[in-house]
Amino acid sequence: MNIHIFQNQQELNEAGAGIITSLVQMQPKAVLGLATGGTPVGIYEELVKAYEKGRVSFKSVTTFNLDEYVGLPEDHPESYHAYMKHHLFSQIDLPMEQAHIPNGNAPDSNAECKRYNQELEKVKQIDLQILGLGHNGHIGFNEPDHSLISGTHRVELKPETREANARFFSSIDEVPTHALTMGVGTILKAKTILLIVRGTDKAKIVHRALTGPITTEIPATLLQTHPHLVVLLDAEAGRYFE
């Protein structure tokens, strides 16, 4: 595991975008696993800048998003479809048929999860999986539980996750109760995982996740088993590592 701690957000964003850009430059057909939420926004901004400067092209890249809310229309501003379009896809040359996001509005969630798993199986491996971290240790929307599911599945969001994400909605009642998420098995199969964590409020959980006993009650602890885990922390999130 490689842990890097940055003194400011810009340095972290540039480092994160630099890792992704270098990969795509070396491997134009790279498969990227993408995350949403507040954490990767600055990194996506830097990726767009790199694209605009002609330093990288995404025309042969394939992407798979980690998750999507169940029941939010795709054009709802807080759907992860809308998020990806806004922060990245509309600003780069990635062909949309190469971008995959679970369909949270599919009439049959199980069939949709199966379809997503089949799409994932068509690519041999995700080359680089970007991950944020939930306050309760979730990765993707794999919430703490007695056991975890390997492939894409439907989950009920924990109250603390809905509370944390309520900041993006006008009230907590609008936060969906369920989501579709890639499973931990798929996440751990990625060749490299790039975990990004920011803020004092995540300092304890990221330290616990990366240094404490492995347990499904803190899904991110499973990342300790990954052979190529790169962790980017801001100084606030990294305070217990110093």
Ligand SMILES: O=P(O)(O)OC[C@H]1O[C@](O)(CO)[C@@H](O)[C@@H]1O
């Ligand atoms: O980056 P945030 O908004 O703190 O969210 C943490 C994680 O939880 C999620 O909202 C659930 O997947 C992710 O989008 C994010 O990586």
